[in-house]
Amino acid sequence: MTIKERYVGVINYFKTNVPVAETELHYNNPYELIVAVILSAQCTDVRINKVTPKLFKDYPNAEALAAASPDTIFNYIRSVSYPNNKAKHLVGMANMLIHDFNGIVPSEIDQLVKLPGVGRKTANVVASVVYKKPAMAVDTHVFRVSNRIGLTNAKTPLQSEMQLIKHIPNEHVATAHHWLILHGRYTCLARSPKCEICPLTEWCQYFKTNVLNKNKSQSLLEKKENMAKKQIITKKASSKKVSSKPLTEKLTKPSVKKITSDKKIDTKSITKTKVTEKTTKFVAHQTKLKIGDKAPAFKAKDQHGKVISSADFKGKNIVLYFYPKDNTPGCTMEACSLRDEHNYFTKQNYVVIGVSADDEKMHKKFADKFELPFSLLADTDMKIIKDYDVWGTKQFLGKIYDGIIRTTFIINEKAIIKHVITEVKTKEHAQQIKGLK
Numbered sequence: 001m002t003i004k005e006r007y008v009g010v011i012n013y014f015k016t017n018v019p020v021a022e023t024e025l026h027y028n029n030p031y032e033l034i035v036a037v038i039l040s041a042q043c044t045d046v047r048i049n050k051v052t053p054k055l056f057k058d059y060p061n062a063e064a065l066a067a068a069s070p071d072t073i074f075n076y077i078r079s080v081s082y083p084n085n086k087a088k089h090l091v092g093m094a095n096m097l098i099h100d101f102n103g104i105v106p107s108e109i110d111q112l113v114k115l116p117g118v119g120r121k122t123a124n125v126v127a128s129v130v131y132k133k134p135a136m137a138v139d140t141h142v143f144r145v146s147n148r149i150g151l152t153n154a155k156t157p158l159q160s161e162m163q164l165i166k167h168i169p170n171e172h173v174a175t176a177h178h179w180l181i182l183h184g185r186y187t188c189l190a191r192s193p194k195c196e197i198c199p200l201t202e203w204c205q206y207f208k209t210n211v212l213n214k215n216k217s218q219s220l221l222e223k224k225e226n227m228a229k230k231q232i233i234t235k236k237a238s239s240k241k242v243s244s245k246p247l248t249e250k251l252t253k254p255s256v257k258k259i260t261s262d263k264k265i266d267t268k269s270i271t272k273t274k275v276t277e278k279t280t281k282f283v284a285h286q287t288k289l290k291i292g293d294k295a296p297a298f299k300a301k302d303q304h305g306k307v308i309s310s311a312d313f314k315g316k317n318i319v320l321y322f323y324p325k326d327n328t329p330g331c332t333m334e335a336c337s338l339r340d341e342h343n344y345f346t347k348q349n350y351v352v353i354g355v356s357a358d359d360e361k362m363h364k365k366f367a368d369k370f371e372l373p374f375s376l377l378a379d380t381d382m383k384i385i386k387d388y389d390v391w392g393t394k395q396f397l398g399k400i401y402d403g404i405i406r407t408t409f410i411i412n413e414k415a416i417i418k419h420v421i422t423e424v425k426t427k428e429h430a431q432q433i434k435g436l437k
């Protein structure tokens with residue numbers, strides 16, 4: 001794959017599936033954004049959003065902030081990382097804005113970086129978010145994700161910035177910054193990237209080298225080990241009748257040389273293993289509930305803390321969909337597809353309800369972020385998930401693990417299951433449901 005093809009694939013994926021990607025920091029004007037971005041260094045956006053409302057209320061502009069003392073500001077931001085330095089930077093930045101820039105946040109990178117507390121990354125965020133410039137801010141997520149995918153081969157954030165800017169079309173640079181950040185924050189995690197649910201595997205170098213090839217060589221290794229074990233057992237079995245050596249010796253003695261040198265038997269074993277694999281092909285768990293069954297009653301809190309019960313929907317049809325995890329790419333596509341057709345479902349006397357094991361807080365964040373107009377039930381004790389039999393073993397990229405099996409139940413107004421969808425097409429799930437007869 002060429003670097004160009006990799007960029008095209010990744011950008012097209014994000015363009016289609018994450019058309020809106022914005023900073024998660026809360027701000028209303030350039031002054032608030034630059035303050036929030038300075039505070040966000042080495043800290044989470046969630047934490048910053050907790051401290052800025054009061055700070056902005058009491059210091060609504062650069063003039064007010066410039067007149068404050070760092071000690072006073074420290075009290076507002078004591079819960080963020082490095083509050084001492086950041087308090088000094090904020091007051092210094094506000095003073096420079098007043099004295100050198102007429103109180104206006106500049107738009108040029110070389111001017112922005114003159115402000116105390118403003119490095120190249122912060123300057124790029126301000127230039128791209130406020131002034132819509134094709135500036136690429138490289139933080140730890142952007143740096144890591146770009147290198148892993150193979151969009152960059154960079155040793156420093158500046159190299160990463162230059163390489164990304166070179167390949168990403170100007171009109172997508174600012175958004176690409178958020179795409180990569182969000183992907184790093186929720187999927188391509190620093191310690192353990194969630195490759196098993198990642199939609200970018202097709203283009204990702206890390207995936208090919210560290211997951212795909214590793215899986216291949218692991219299964220080859222497992223096959224070899226199995227063959228070796230088989231050989232030991234076969235040899236022991238055949239020598240049992242003639243040998244008079246004690247069993248313990250026989251078990252500890254077999255030499256690696258003997259096993260690995262017998263290539264003829266290896267080949268046969270491989271063939272045998274292949275045949276066995278074919279006949280024992282993995283089958284993922286599927287719900288035992290079927291069309292015509294009475295739908296199990298359900299009750300749980302939704303993202304607003306409201307108790308939602310199946311009894312509330314007498315006389316209504318229900319789209320009850322089970323999904324693995326909030327905010328992951330597949331689940332987001334599925335939710336957005338149902339969101340976009342929500343009016344249609346309402347007109348057809350349907351209620352849409354999502355269920356996962358995430359808690360109310362996670363649901364709220366997910367629903368708010370993607371403006372989901374329906375309830376997401378927080379089935380944290382997994383009662384509904386188990387009642388609907390959608391928890392079980394599944395396989396992804398050779399990995400077998402237990403989890404929620406993505407399944408949708410269409411329930412009629414008499415609480416009878418009319419359809420069970422086990423092959424969910426996340427991106428066009430609403431259309432999939434609409435196409436049912």
Ligand code: SF4
Nearest residue numbers: 188193195198204207
């Ligand atoms: S496949 Fe894995 S390493 Fe590659 S981008 Fe996705 S999560 Fe990250």
